[in-house]
Amino acid sequence: MTPLALPIRPIPYLDESPASLLIRAAENNGFVSVLQLLSAYRFPSQSDEWLIASFVDQTRFSKIIHAMGLHKNCISLAYRRMGPTSKSPRxxxxxxxxxxxxxxxxxxYCPECLKEHPYWRKAWSILPSAACNKHSIRLLQDCPSCKQPLSVTRNRLLYCPCGHDLRQAKAEMVNPNATQWWSSLIAARDQEALDQMLLFWSALREVDGLGDGTAAEGWRLNTTMNWCRGDQCIDEVLEVIEPRSPYIHPRLQLLPFLREKGDLCDFAKQVLKRHSPFVFATPPRQHEGQLSQEEAAAALGITSWQVRKIIKAGQIKFITAHLGRAKLISPNEIERVLRQLSETQQNERSHQRLSGRHSLTGIIKNILAGYARTDGYDLNPPKLTKLQQGLAGTLLSIKDQKLGWRA
Ligand SMILES: [Zn+2]
Ligand SMILES: [Zn+2]
Structure with missing residues:
Protein backbone atom coordinates (compact mmCIF):
# COMPACT_ATOMS: atom_id res chain seq x y z
CA MET A 1 0.00 0.00 0.00
CA THR A 2 1.34 3.43 -0.90
CA PRO A 3 1.79 5.58 2.22
CA LEU A 4 -0.57 8.54 2.40
CA ALA A 5 0.54 12.14 1.97
CA LEU A 6 1.74 13.88 5.14
CA PRO A 7 -1.20 15.33 7.09
CA ILE A 8 0.65 18.61 7.70
CA ARG A 9 2.60 19.83 4.71
CA PRO A 10 5.10 22.73 5.11
CA ILE A 11 4.99 25.51 2.53
CA PRO A 12 8.50 26.15 1.14
CA TYR A 13 10.20 29.55 1.38
CA LEU A 14 11.86 30.61 -1.88
CA ASP A 15 15.42 30.62 -0.49
CA GLU A 16 14.97 27.76 1.97
CA SER A 17 17.53 24.98 2.15
CA PRO A 18 16.24 21.49 1.29
CA ALA A 19 17.38 20.18 4.70
CA SER A 20 15.27 22.82 6.43
CA LEU A 21 12.09 21.82 4.59
CA LEU A 22 12.44 18.14 5.55
CA ILE A 23 13.24 18.93 9.19
CA ARG A 24 10.04 21.03 9.30
CA ALA A 25 8.10 18.17 7.69
CA ALA A 26 9.38 15.73 10.35
CA GLU A 27 8.69 18.22 13.13
CA ASN A 28 5.15 19.14 12.01
CA ASN A 29 4.11 15.51 11.70
CA GLY A 30 5.60 14.12 14.90
CA PHE A 31 8.48 12.05 13.52
CA VAL A 32 11.46 11.57 15.82
CA SER A 33 13.90 12.35 13.00
CA VAL A 34 14.10 13.00 9.27
CA LEU A 35 15.47 9.45 8.89
CA GLN A 36 12.30 8.05 10.50
CA LEU A 37 10.25 10.18 8.11
CA LEU A 38 12.19 8.77 5.13
CA SER A 39 11.78 5.25 6.45
CA ALA A 40 7.98 5.75 6.68
CA TYR A 41 8.01 6.42 2.94
CA ARG A 42 10.36 3.46 2.28
CA PHE A 43 13.32 5.56 1.30
CA PRO A 44 16.84 4.52 2.39
CA SER A 45 17.23 5.69 5.98
CA GLN A 46 20.24 3.87 7.38
CA SER A 47 22.49 6.97 7.31
CA ASP A 48 22.55 10.66 6.38
CA GLU A 49 24.33 9.96 3.09
CA TRP A 50 21.34 9.18 0.88
CA LEU A 51 19.47 12.16 2.29
CA ILE A 52 22.35 14.60 1.76
CA ALA A 53 22.84 13.33 -1.80
CA SER A 54 19.17 14.07 -2.48
CA PHE A 55 19.82 17.79 -1.82
CA VAL A 56 21.90 17.89 -5.02
CA ASP A 57 19.73 15.57 -7.08
CA GLN A 58 16.43 17.13 -8.11
CA THR A 59 15.16 13.81 -9.50
CA ARG A 60 15.69 12.05 -6.18
CA PHE A 61 14.38 15.03 -4.20
CA SER A 62 11.26 15.20 -6.38
CA LYS A 63 10.47 11.54 -5.53
CA ILE A 64 10.57 12.43 -1.83
CA ILE A 65 8.41 15.52 -2.35
CA HIS A 66 5.93 13.61 -4.49
CA ALA A 67 5.64 10.65 -2.08
CA MET A 68 4.98 12.93 0.89
CA GLY A 69 2.40 14.92 -1.03
CA LEU A 70 4.33 18.20 -0.70
CA HIS A 71 3.82 21.02 -3.19
CA LYS A 72 5.84 20.69 -6.42
CA ASN A 73 7.46 24.07 -5.74
CA CYS A 74 9.48 22.29 -3.04
CA ILE A 75 11.48 20.45 -5.71
CA SER A 76 13.35 23.59 -6.74
CA LEU A 77 14.85 23.87 -3.25
CA ALA A 78 17.25 21.06 -4.21
CA TYR A 79 20.33 22.12 -6.14
CA ARG A 80 20.87 21.37 -9.79
CA ARG A 81 24.24 20.16 -11.01
CA MET A 82 25.77 21.96 -13.98
CA GLY A 83 27.26 18.79 -15.43
CA PRO A 84 26.90 15.02 -15.53
CA THR A 85 28.94 13.87 -12.52
CA SER A 86 28.80 14.18 -8.75
CA LYS A 87 31.86 16.44 -9.01
CA SER A 88 30.10 18.90 -11.34
CA PRO A 89 29.45 22.34 -9.85
CA ARG A 90 26.14 23.14 -8.17
CA TYR A 109 22.71 30.31 11.03
CA CYS A 110 21.83 33.86 11.98
CA PRO A 111 19.70 33.82 15.16
CA GLU A 112 18.13 37.17 14.28
CA CYS A 113 17.00 35.93 10.85
CA LEU A 114 15.53 32.83 12.54
CA LYS A 115 13.56 35.11 14.86
CA GLU A 116 12.07 36.92 11.86
CA HIS A 117 11.26 33.85 9.77
CA PRO A 118 11.79 30.35 11.16
CA TYR A 119 13.61 28.57 8.32
CA TRP A 120 17.21 27.90 7.17
CA ARG A 121 18.48 30.16 4.37
CA LYS A 122 20.35 28.62 1.45
CA ALA A 123 22.90 31.44 1.58
CA TRP A 124 24.14 30.11 4.95
CA SER A 125 25.12 26.84 3.23
CA ILE A 126 27.86 28.39 1.14
CA LEU A 127 31.23 28.26 2.82
CA PRO A 128 32.62 31.74 2.22
CA SER A 129 29.52 33.33 3.81
CA ALA A 130 30.59 34.28 7.31
CA ALA A 131 28.22 37.06 8.34
CA CYS A 132 24.58 38.02 8.01
CA ASN A 133 24.32 40.90 5.55
CA LYS A 134 21.06 42.05 7.10
CA HIS A 135 21.97 42.01 10.80
CA SER A 136 25.78 42.55 10.57
CA ILE A 137 26.50 39.70 12.93
CA ARG A 138 28.78 36.69 12.55
CA LEU A 139 26.89 33.56 11.57
CA LEU A 140 26.79 31.01 14.39
CA GLN A 141 27.79 27.40 14.08
CA ASP A 142 26.69 24.50 16.37
CA CYS A 143 24.56 24.87 19.48
CA PRO A 144 25.92 27.75 21.58
CA SER A 145 24.88 25.98 24.77
CA CYS A 146 26.11 22.36 24.46
CA LYS A 147 28.53 23.11 21.56
CA GLN A 148 27.30 20.09 19.60
CA PRO A 149 26.72 20.30 15.82
CA LEU A 150 23.07 20.56 14.84
CA SER A 151 22.15 17.34 13.04
CA VAL A 152 20.74 17.46 9.53
CA THR A 153 18.22 14.76 10.55
CA ARG A 154 16.96 16.45 13.75
CA ASN A 155 13.24 16.87 14.24
CA ARG A 156 13.18 20.40 15.65
CA LEU A 157 14.49 23.11 13.40
CA LEU A 158 14.91 25.88 15.96
CA TYR A 159 15.92 23.86 19.00
CA CYS A 160 18.98 21.78 19.81
CA PRO A 161 18.22 18.36 21.36
CA CYS A 162 19.69 19.82 24.61
CA GLY A 163 16.65 22.13 24.65
CA HIS A 164 18.42 25.37 23.69
CA ASP A 165 16.34 27.77 21.58
CA LEU A 166 18.70 28.78 18.75
CA ARG A 167 16.91 32.10 18.27
CA GLN A 168 18.04 33.22 21.71
CA ALA A 169 21.73 32.81 20.87
CA LYS A 170 23.92 35.93 21.01
CA ALA A 171 26.16 36.55 18.02
CA GLU A 172 29.11 38.93 17.69
CA MET A 173 28.66 42.14 15.70
CA VAL A 174 30.98 42.14 12.67
CA ASN A 175 31.61 44.21 9.58
CA PRO A 176 29.66 42.41 6.84
CA ASN A 177 31.62 44.05 3.98
CA ALA A 178 33.30 40.86 2.78
CA THR A 179 30.13 38.75 2.85
CA GLN A 180 28.29 41.55 1.02
CA TRP A 181 31.06 41.60 -1.59
CA TRP A 182 30.75 37.81 -1.97
CA SER A 183 26.95 38.06 -2.32
CA SER A 184 27.34 40.79 -4.92
CA LEU A 185 29.64 38.57 -7.01
CA ILE A 186 26.99 35.85 -7.00
CA ALA A 187 24.21 38.31 -7.77
CA ALA A 188 26.20 39.74 -10.70
CA ARG A 189 26.61 36.22 -12.13
CA ASP A 190 30.18 37.04 -13.04
CA GLN A 191 31.55 33.51 -13.22
CA GLU A 192 35.01 34.65 -14.29
CA ALA A 193 35.47 37.09 -11.38
CA LEU A 194 34.13 34.46 -9.02
CA ASP A 195 36.49 31.75 -10.29
CA GLN A 196 39.46 34.11 -9.97
CA MET A 197 38.54 35.04 -6.45
CA LEU A 198 38.00 31.39 -5.51
CA LEU A 199 41.48 30.42 -6.73
CA PHE A 200 43.04 32.73 -4.14
CA TRP A 201 40.49 31.81 -1.48
CA SER A 202 41.05 28.04 -1.97
CA ALA A 203 44.84 28.37 -1.83
CA LEU A 204 44.58 30.54 1.29
CA ARG A 205 42.25 28.01 2.93
CA GLU A 206 44.82 25.25 2.38
CA VAL A 207 47.67 27.41 3.65
CA ASP A 208 46.00 28.84 6.75
CA GLY A 209 44.62 25.51 8.00
CA LEU A 210 42.24 27.43 10.26
CA GLY A 211 39.25 25.24 9.46
CA ASP A 212 35.80 26.22 8.30
CA GLY A 213 34.46 27.95 11.39
CA THR A 214 32.74 31.25 10.63
CA ALA A 215 35.41 33.28 12.49
CA ALA A 216 38.18 31.79 10.32
CA GLU A 217 35.99 32.18 7.26
CA GLY A 218 35.40 35.84 8.02
CA TRP A 219 39.16 36.47 8.12
CA ARG A 220 39.75 34.41 4.96
CA LEU A 221 37.03 36.09 2.93
CA ASN A 222 38.16 39.52 4.06
CA THR A 223 41.77 38.78 3.08
CA THR A 224 40.61 37.46 -0.29
CA MET A 225 38.49 40.57 -0.92
CA ASN A 226 41.39 42.88 -0.05
CA TRP A 227 43.77 40.96 -2.33
CA CYS A 228 41.27 41.06 -5.21
CA ARG A 229 41.00 44.82 -4.68
CA GLY A 230 44.75 45.28 -5.04
CA ASP A 231 46.06 45.09 -1.46
CA GLN A 232 49.22 43.04 -1.00
CA CYS A 233 47.96 41.02 2.01
CA ILE A 234 51.51 39.77 2.66
CA ASP A 235 51.47 40.54 6.41
CA GLU A 236 48.24 38.62 6.90
CA VAL A 237 49.76 35.48 5.40
CA LEU A 238 53.13 35.91 7.16
CA GLU A 239 51.31 36.09 10.46
CA VAL A 240 49.91 32.64 9.80
CA ILE A 241 52.95 30.89 8.35
CA GLU A 242 55.92 32.37 10.27
CA PRO A 243 55.17 30.66 13.61
CA ARG A 244 55.05 27.31 11.77
CA SER A 245 58.15 27.78 9.63
CA PRO A 246 60.62 26.18 12.11
CA TYR A 247 58.58 22.98 11.71
CA ILE A 248 57.34 23.23 8.13
CA HIS A 249 59.45 24.96 5.52
CA PRO A 250 57.65 28.10 4.26
CA ARG A 251 57.88 26.88 0.67
CA LEU A 252 55.96 23.75 1.62
CA GLN A 253 53.43 25.83 3.51
CA LEU A 254 52.94 28.08 0.50
CA LEU A 255 52.77 25.23 -2.00
CA PRO A 256 49.04 25.81 -2.72
CA PHE A 257 50.07 29.23 -4.11
CA LEU A 258 53.41 28.18 -5.62
CA ARG A 259 51.89 25.39 -7.70
CA GLU A 260 49.51 27.83 -9.39
CA LYS A 261 50.75 29.91 -12.26
CA GLY A 262 50.83 33.67 -12.59
CA ASP A 263 49.54 36.00 -9.86
CA LEU A 264 49.19 33.35 -7.18
CA CYS A 265 52.74 32.07 -7.61
CA ASP A 266 54.02 35.66 -7.64
CA PHE A 267 52.11 36.34 -4.45
CA ALA A 268 53.86 33.40 -2.73
CA LYS A 269 57.26 34.65 -3.89
CA GLN A 270 56.54 38.09 -2.41
CA VAL A 271 55.56 36.46 0.89
CA LEU A 272 58.79 34.41 0.86
CA LYS A 273 60.86 37.53 0.25
CA ARG A 274 59.42 39.20 3.33
CA HIS A 275 59.70 36.14 5.57
CA SER A 276 61.80 36.80 8.70
CA PRO A 277 64.87 34.66 9.40
CA PHE A 278 64.17 31.64 11.58
CA VAL A 279 65.87 28.57 12.99
CA PHE A 280 64.72 25.10 11.97
CA ALA A 281 63.37 22.97 14.79
CA THR A 282 64.60 19.41 14.99
CA PRO A 283 63.24 17.02 14.18
CA PRO A 284 60.93 18.50 11.52
CA ARG A 285 57.24 17.82 11.80
CA GLN A 286 56.24 14.67 9.91
CA HIS A 287 54.13 15.54 6.89
CA GLU A 288 51.36 13.34 5.57
CA GLY A 289 50.28 12.83 1.98
CA GLN A 290 52.19 12.61 -1.27
CA LEU A 291 53.25 15.18 -3.81
CA SER A 292 53.21 14.85 -7.56
CA GLN A 293 56.42 15.63 -9.41
CA GLU A 294 54.91 18.95 -10.49
CA GLU A 295 54.18 19.87 -6.87
CA ALA A 296 57.66 18.81 -5.78
CA ALA A 297 59.07 21.02 -8.53
CA ALA A 298 56.97 23.99 -7.38
CA ALA A 299 58.04 23.48 -3.76
CA LEU A 300 61.72 23.30 -4.71
CA GLY A 301 61.53 26.08 -7.30
CA ILE A 302 62.89 23.94 -10.12
CA THR A 303 61.28 22.31 -13.17
CA SER A 304 59.54 18.92 -13.26
CA TRP A 305 62.21 17.78 -15.66
CA GLN A 306 64.84 18.55 -13.05
CA VAL A 307 62.84 16.70 -10.42
CA ARG A 308 62.81 13.60 -12.60
CA LYS A 309 66.58 13.91 -12.99
CA ILE A 310 67.06 14.27 -9.23
CA ILE A 311 64.95 11.16 -8.69
CA LYS A 312 66.98 9.31 -11.29
CA ALA A 313 70.18 10.39 -9.60
CA GLY A 314 68.85 8.86 -6.37
CA GLN A 315 68.88 12.16 -4.49
CA ILE A 316 65.16 12.15 -3.72
CA LYS A 317 63.37 9.01 -2.71
CA PHE A 318 60.06 8.39 -4.41
CA ILE A 319 56.95 6.35 -3.82
CA THR A 320 55.45 4.43 -6.73
CA ALA A 321 51.73 5.01 -7.05
CA HIS A 322 49.45 1.97 -6.80
CA LEU A 323 48.10 2.38 -10.29
CA GLY A 324 50.19 3.60 -13.14
CA ARG A 325 53.85 4.38 -13.02
CA ALA A 326 53.80 7.91 -11.66
CA LYS A 327 56.48 8.55 -9.09
CA LEU A 328 55.09 10.40 -6.08
CA ILE A 329 57.21 12.10 -3.49
CA SER A 330 56.74 12.36 0.26
CA PRO A 331 56.62 15.96 1.52
CA ASN A 332 59.16 14.81 4.15
CA GLU A 333 61.70 14.34 1.36
CA ILE A 334 61.03 17.85 0.08
CA GLU A 335 61.32 19.25 3.61
CA ARG A 336 64.70 17.51 3.94
CA VAL A 337 66.01 18.95 0.66
CA LEU A 338 64.66 22.45 1.40
CA ARG A 339 66.31 22.43 4.81
CA GLN A 340 69.54 21.29 3.27
CA LEU A 341 69.31 24.06 0.69
CA SER A 342 68.50 26.73 3.27
CA GLU A 343 71.31 25.69 5.56
CA THR A 344 73.97 25.39 2.90
CA GLN A 345 72.98 28.82 1.62
CA GLN A 346 74.39 30.32 4.77
CA ASN A 347 77.73 28.56 4.79
CA GLU A 348 80.74 30.46 3.69
CA ARG A 349 82.24 27.90 1.38
CA SER A 350 83.54 29.31 -1.85
CA HIS A 351 81.28 28.82 -4.78
CA GLN A 352 82.45 26.63 -7.54
CA ARG A 353 81.93 28.01 -10.98
CA LEU A 354 79.79 25.70 -13.05
CA SER A 355 80.68 25.01 -16.61
CA GLY A 356 78.54 23.76 -19.43
CA ARG A 357 80.40 20.50 -19.21
CA HIS A 358 78.75 19.58 -15.90
CA SER A 359 76.16 16.81 -16.14
CA LEU A 360 72.77 17.64 -14.71
CA THR A 361 73.39 15.26 -11.84
CA GLY A 362 76.50 17.25 -11.11
CA ILE A 363 74.52 20.49 -11.17
CA ILE A 364 71.95 19.08 -8.76
CA LYS A 365 74.74 17.92 -6.47
CA ASN A 366 76.00 21.48 -6.59
CA ILE A 367 72.59 22.84 -5.66
CA LEU A 368 72.35 20.44 -2.76
CA ALA A 369 75.85 21.29 -1.66
CA GLY A 370 75.00 24.98 -1.74
CA TYR A 371 77.19 25.89 -4.70
CA ALA A 372 74.37 26.95 -6.98
CA ARG A 373 71.19 28.87 -6.27
CA THR A 374 67.67 27.83 -7.16
CA ASP A 375 64.39 29.44 -6.34
CA GLY A 376 64.22 26.93 -3.50
CA TYR A 377 66.12 28.74 -0.80
CA ASP A 378 65.74 32.38 -1.49
CA LEU A 379 64.14 33.35 1.81
CA ASN A 380 66.49 36.23 2.43
CA PRO A 381 68.65 36.31 -0.66
CA PRO A 382 72.05 37.74 0.20
CA LYS A 383 73.65 40.23 -2.14
CA LEU A 384 75.26 38.35 -4.98
CA THR A 385 79.01 38.06 -4.74
CA LYS A 386 81.07 38.46 -7.89
CA LEU A 387 81.41 34.72 -8.02
CA GLN A 388 77.64 34.28 -7.75
CA GLN A 389 77.08 36.84 -10.47
CA GLY A 390 79.33 34.70 -12.64
CA LEU A 391 77.31 31.71 -11.57
CA ALA A 392 74.08 33.45 -12.50
CA GLY A 393 75.53 34.00 -15.94
CA THR A 394 76.38 30.35 -16.20
CA LEU A 395 72.88 29.40 -15.11
CA LEU A 396 71.46 31.63 -17.81
CA SER A 397 73.56 29.85 -20.38
CA ILE A 398 72.34 26.55 -18.98
CA LYS A 399 68.83 27.86 -19.46
CA ASP A 400 69.67 28.35 -23.10
CA GLN A 401 70.45 24.67 -23.20
CA LYS A 402 66.81 24.07 -22.20
CA LEU A 403 67.54 23.15 -18.62
CA GLY A 404 64.92 25.72 -17.76
CA TRP A 405 65.99 27.31 -14.48
CA ARG A 406 63.26 29.38 -13.00
CA ALA A 407 64.18 32.92 -12.22
ZN1 LIG B 1 20.37 37.80 9.99
ZN1 LIG C 1 22.64 22.11 22.49
Missing part, protein backbone atom coordinates in the same frame (compact mmCIF):
# COMPACT_ATOMS: atom_id res chain seq x y z
CA UNK A 91 24.00 25.84 -9.70
CA UNK A 92 23.31 28.87 -7.56
CA UNK A 93 21.60 31.87 -9.09
CA UNK A 94 22.69 30.80 -12.58
CA UNK A 95 26.35 30.32 -11.78
CA UNK A 96 28.33 27.19 -10.95
CA UNK A 97 29.90 26.73 -7.52
CA UNK A 98 32.24 23.83 -6.74
CA UNK A 99 31.06 21.11 -4.38
CA UNK A 100 33.76 21.95 -1.81
CA UNK A 101 32.14 25.35 -1.25
CA UNK A 102 29.05 23.92 0.40
CA UNK A 103 28.22 23.18 3.99
CA UNK A 104 25.78 20.29 4.00
CA UNK A 105 23.07 20.30 6.58
CA UNK A 106 21.56 22.99 8.74
CA UNK A 107 24.24 23.92 11.25
CA UNK A 108 25.23 27.53 10.40
Missing amino acids: EMNGIGLAERLFRNGANV
